[in-house]
Amino acid sequence: xxxxxxxxxxxxxxxxxxxxxxxxxxxxxxxxxxxxxxxxxxxxxxxxxxxxxxxxxxxxxxxxxxxxxxxxxxxxxxxxxxxxxxxxxxxxxxxxxxxxxxxxxxxxxxxxxxxxxxxxxxxxxxxxxxxxxxxxxxxxxxxxxxxxxxxxxxxxxxxxxxxxxxxxxxxxxxxxxxxxxxxxxxxxxxxxxxxxxxxxxxxxxxxxxxxxxxxxxxxxxxxxxxx
Amino acid sequence: xxxxxxxxxxxxxxxxxxxxxxxxxxxxxxxxxxxxxxxxxxxxxxxxxxxxxxxxxxxxxxxxxxxxxxxxxxxxxxxxxxxxxxxxxxxxxxxxxxxxxxxxxxxxxxxxxxxxxxxxxxxxxxxxxxxxxxxxxxxxxxxxxxxxxxxxxxxxxxxxxxxxxxxxxxxxxxxxxxxxxxxxxxxxxxxxxxxxxxxxxxxxxxxxxxxxxxxxx
Numbered sequence: 001x002x003x004x005x006x007x008x009x010x011x012x013x014x015x016x017x018x019x020x021x022x023x024x025x026x027x028x029x030x031x032x033x034x035x036x037x038x039x040x041x042x043x044x045x046x047x048x049x050x051x052x053x054x055x056x057x058x059x060x061x062x063x064x065x066x067x068x069x070x071x072x073x074x075x076x077x078x079x080x081x082x083x084x085x086x087x088x089x090x091x092x093x094x095x096x097x098x099x100x101x102x103x104x105x106x107x108x109x110x111x112x113x114x115x116x117x118x119x120x121x122x123x124x125x126x127x128x129x130x131x132x133x134x135x136x137x138x139x140x141x142x143x144x145x146x147x148x149x150x151x152x153x154x155x156x157x158x159x160x161x162x163x164x165x166x167x168x169x170x171x172x173x174x175x176x177x178x179x180x181x182x183x184x185x186x187x188x189x190x191x192x193x194x195x196x197x198x199x200x201x202x203x204x205x206x207x208x209x210x211x212x213x214x215x216x217x218x219x220x221x222x223x224x225x226x227x
Numbered sequence: 228x229x230x231x232x233x234x235x236x237x238x239x240x241x242x243x244x245x246x247x248x249x250x251x252x253x254x255x256x257x258x259x260x261x262x263x264x265x266x267x268x269x270x271x272x273x274x275x276x277x278x279x280x281x282x283x284x285x286x287x288x289x290x291x292x293x294x295x296x297x298x299x300x301x302x303x304x305x306x307x308x309x310x311x312x313x314x315x316x317x318x319x320x321x322x323x324x325x326x327x328x329x330x331x332x333x334x335x336x337x338x339x340x341x342x343x344x345x346x347x348x349x350x351x352x353x354x355x356x357x358x359x360x361x362x363x364x365x366x367x368x369x370x371x372x373x374x375x376x377x378x379x380x381x382x383x384x385x386x387x388x389x390x391x392x393x394x395x396x397x398x399x400x401x402x403x404x405x406x407x408x409x410x411x412x413x414x415x416x417x418x419x420x421x422x423x424x425x426x427x428x429x430x431x432x433x434x435x436x437x438x439x440x441x442x443x444x
Binding site for chain 1: 284339346347360362364366368377378382
């Protein structure tokens, strides 16, 4: 029986990723979904009037968040089958470790979807991003941590309600406003090669959202899993 | 409750008859005495939900959850008043029904958050679980609102103001200020009145549900 905090968290994350790796349905459908959204968005503009660069950051983040939402719905649905969640609750382990494990598993899932769709995004929208790539990845990491942590907490609750699949977007979308608006603004500035001073305000907003909401989700997760 | 309703009539009479007509806005400005207090009552209601949620997770008293539920619903009613009177006022004065400024956007999302809160409550059968989950959402919403405000503020300051945006807020003349304050007071009373009514209703509903549950052998 793993006892320390980190081994528990790792065990939960590894279990989720192993299930994902063996079935591959969620990965495959999220990635196909991401490609479809990117392609559809390309045609949602007048190419003679609006430059690809103007619509690209928005399209990228709508793709990421919608694809992530598909994945998040699944994270706790897994636990509903055969009442697997009850097994986790019976285990004498800290609940926050379970949350960390779920969070890491979801982050890995969303990161894979993002890294598959990012090259396609560059290809479809014909962008030169090589020089800004490290900054862009930093922005992606910050925004992804923000919405995946809130999404993990909310999905742990909605799976045990009626209309779970419908409930997650309704509850999660308001929480996406700060991280996604920030990420879109940062992405468009990074792609336009604006100086760092133009980014600082939004970076601060993203960083504070990350810190506050990750801490809050850890704290509140214990309240969602009581029997 | 009765006092609040009588007060409401008094406020309307005062707002319509005894306040001067604003020079640039004309009679349209009268809606201010409904719009601003309704917004105040809605935000008060939602703040109460957030705080009660926090206290609920600490004390685990069912009563707190029932009050929070009632407050959320009363807050939704006041938000509808705020979100309908706002555009009606905005169209003649700003020239637009809606603008994405920080205050408008935050209040819209508070409204949507609490619609989600109500929907979540409707989707959970077990009362104890419903109380915990809604408390979690209540607390998250309380923390989220300043973030949405900051986001929109950052978003807007980086874009120039449209020409039709609202003018600088002039200090209110005394008569208007007093009317506004009375109106805010009355709407607060109205909020408390509605809250008590809605709470009583919720208590009755719970009693009935328990009776129904115990009637099944």
